[in-house]
Amino acid sequence: MSRAYGRACGQALIELALLVSVLGAVLLWAIPELHQRLQQRYAGQQLLALHLQQSPLREQVGLEPWELEHYQTELGLSIGEGYTLETSKTDDYSFAQGMQPLWSLLDWQDGFSLPLKNLHAASLVASEDDSASMPWLSYLRLSDGWAPKHLHELIGRPQALTTSHYLQKIGFEHVQSLVAVLPFAREFAPSQLRLGFVDVDVVPSGAVSVNTNSCSSGEYCSW
Numbered sequence: 001m002s003r004a005y006g007r008a009c010g011q012a013l014i015e016l017a018l019l020v021s022v023l024g025a026v027l028l029w030a031i032p033e034l035h036q037r038l039q040q041r042y043a044g045q046q047l048l049a050l051h052l053q054q055s056p057l058r059e060q061v062g063l064e065p066w067e068l069e070h071y072q073t074e075l076g077l078s079i080g081e082g083y084t085l086e087t088s089k090t091d092d093y094s095f096a097q098g099m100q101p102l103w104s105l106l107d108w109q110d111g112f113s114l115p116l117k118n119l120h121a122a123s124l125v126a127s128e129d130d131s132a133s134m135p136w137l138s139y140l141r142l143s144d145g146w147a148p149k150h151l152h153e154l155i156g157r158p159q160a161l162t163t164s165h166y167l168q169k170i171g172f173e174h175v176q177s178l179v180a181v182l183p184f185a186r187e188f189a190p191s192q193l194r195l196g197f198v199d200v201d202v203v204p205s206g207a208v209s210v211n212t213n214s215c216s217s218g219e220y221c222s223w
Contacts, residue, residue, distance in 0.1 A: 091118070
């Protein structure tokens with residue numbers, strides 16, 4: 001009985017030693033490989049984020065977007081060989097498709113520029129795997145939030161939504177000047193009735209008062 005028990009314990013120890021050896025070899029191979037894959041994916045995520053950030057700006061000033069080699073050599077974002085960088089700009093998203101009928105009615109208005117084709121996509125595709133339907137990494141970013149980029153857009157966009165602005169463009173102020181000659185129509189003068197006028201000053205300058213009196217320490221200042 002003791003001999004059978006000893007044989008079973010010896011066999012269990014041998015199997016355990018073999019299992020630990022195999023697991024150790026697998027871990028010694030898997031941990032560096034996993035670390036390399038994680039570093040590669042992290043570099044790919046940084047690369048796509050930077051590309052989507054600077055690509056609309058370069059397009060706005062008329063510069064060509066960076067290629068994959070630029071990010072690897074200039075910024076050190078190496079993801080290895082066998083990958084290609086693909087970019088595109090589209091209006092294929094739900095909000096743009098829903099607003100397209102309304103925007104088509106406003107295209108004729110001058111100064112009303114709210115582009116719907118502003119969804120930039122960047123993907124890293126493994127070039128050796130031509131049968132893959134999904135890219136290795138893919139990022140999306142809306143590049144234009146319709147925020148005014150220049151001061152004239154603060155005036156031009158609201159004016160484009162008013163009909164009186166177009167009367168002003170065809171020279172209606174001359175008609176106003178003729179009508180304002182009449183004593184009972186002085187309010188129609190161009191200086192009084194300004195068609196399509198947009199005031200960019202949210203708070204009039206006269207409404208802001210500054211107290212020049214200095215406040216002593218420990219006391220509240222009255223404005």
